Amino acid sequence: MTGCLRPGPIALVIVASLLAGCATGPSSVACVPVAAYPATFLDRAADEVEHLPDGSAVEQMLADYQVMRAQARACAASR
Template identity: 55%
Template structure:
C-alpha cells in the first residue's frame, strides 16, 4: 500500500503560511484586561456642535444619517469610558 503523505505536504505548507500571515495582522491581544487600547475621541467646539444640531433638525424623519449619528454617540461614550473620563 502506497503512502499519501506527499499529497498532504503542499496543503500543510499552505496552511502554515496562511496562519502566519493572518496572525501578523493582529495588533493586540484579545484579553481586554491586559491593557485595552482605547480609540481617540475627537473634541468638537461649541460652534461646530451648534451647527450640527441645526443641520440634524433639517433631516427627514427616520433619516439613516440620524440613526448613524446616534450610534456614533454611543461609540463616543464607550471610548470615553474606556479612557476613564
C-alpha cells in the same frame, strides 16, 4: 397626525450616557481617542440634524456614533 416624534440631540446624549454606564472595568484593548469639537461646530451639527427627514439613516448613524464616543470616553476614564 402631522408628524412623528423623533429623538432630538438631547435624547441621544441621555441614551449614550446610560449605555456608557454598562462599561464595567478596564479592558485589554486600547481605547480609541475621542475627537473634540468646538461648541460652534456642535451647534451647527445640531441645527443640521433638525433638518433631516424623519427616519433618516444619517440620524441613526449619528446616534450610533454618539454611543461609540461615550464608550471611548468610559474606556479612557477606566485607565
